[in-house]
Amino acid sequence: MLASDDIDRIRHLVSIVADADGEQPLNEDATLALAGDDPAVSHHLLDEAGELIGYAQSNARHGTAQLLVHPLRRRRGHGGRLLLDVAGHGVWAFGDLPGARRFATTRGLAERRRLLVMERPLEPPSGAVFEGVRPFDPASEAEQLLAVNAAAFDWHPEQAHFSRADLDARMAEDWYDPAGLLVSADADGLTGFHWTKRHPDGRGEVYILATHPRAQGTGLGRRLLAAGLEHLAATGSATVHLYVEASNARAVELYERAGFAVVHRDVLYAPDPRSSDDR
Incomplete structure (x- = not known):
């Protein structure tokens, strides 16, 4: 330490x-x-x-x-x-x-991962209501939210390990807004969530958007995304950005259809296995 x-x-x-x-x-x-x-x-x-x-x-x-x-x-x-x-x-x-x-x-390092930063302007709030989407209840739903995250990001090197300590640490940050963590559920529990973030300069962020595999392909991701953007617009954010793996074509397509465009790139470099001596 x-x-x-x-x-x-x-x-x-x-x-x-x-x-x-x-x-x-x-x-x-x-x-x-x-x-x-x-x-x-x-x-x-x-x-x-x-x-x-x-x-x-x-x-x-x-x-x-x-x-x-x-x-x-x-x-x-x-x-x-x-x-x-x-x-x-x-x-x-x-x-x-x-x-x-x-x-x-x-x-001798080569690109191994590419993280895209995508952005779009926000329209003024429309007052739309998104059926089945509501604020998260941390007292009773924390473990369910972590389970949805783990199932949605089981392939991701970092997000798959998002823990209760990580959740608590972020909920203790000054930027945390209970009204900005939106969830959906069915009879078996939470099916997805959209955690929004508003930065001190007023910019909005799609902090985490996740849908459980049992709810994927139902349009839930689009609905949660739209609900979160409406919330950010209502708080006064004029723009919104997000981070997404370039290799996650399905998510990139979702965001492009929602009006996001790539404005920035981060790259992970690691040793190139092609340069190693295999003899």
Whole structure:
């Protein structure tokens, strides 16, 4: 577990890198993990003359890592040192910036996953009512929601492991709005949910959209999506964005039909098996 002063130093470095690159170098999971005690998470700090100049975080459960180097300390081998610290994990390049691509290719890393950021404007709220869609009841439905998530994302390296601790941590965040976590149910329990998020700058987000396999192909995903967009519009959001795996063609098609377009890409780089010696 990180000491509080180290957390502050990492956050300061993150802000410097974000200002220089125009991209946040750590995603939400990694940011929350700074103050957590997850045994699957490892932290690697790189100091020079008493100054934090680099940081890497790996997550053994996800098999991925994130790393960053101070903008004024790059091209000096520091990134390579941090990469060795997280060896065996794929490394995220948020925004897939040219410098990150060069860093990856010169070290024999190739693209393994592509995460699309899609966005669309929001129309003013219509007042539409979506039958069977209602707010989530955390007192009685938490385990059902986690079960729907696990069934819907059983193929996903990160989302499949979304736990009760993850749920509780996000519900404790300032942005959490109980009215913005919408669910649907049948006689057997929850069938799907749309968790919306409103950012401090007013942007809306399709945070998680999930339907249980028994309800897929019924139009439930479209209805939950529409209900969540209506909620975000009613809160004053003018735009909405989301993250989706490029390989998830069914979800990408759903969002395209709902008016979303790709505005950004994140890439996970990992060793290229074709470059290994199989002899």
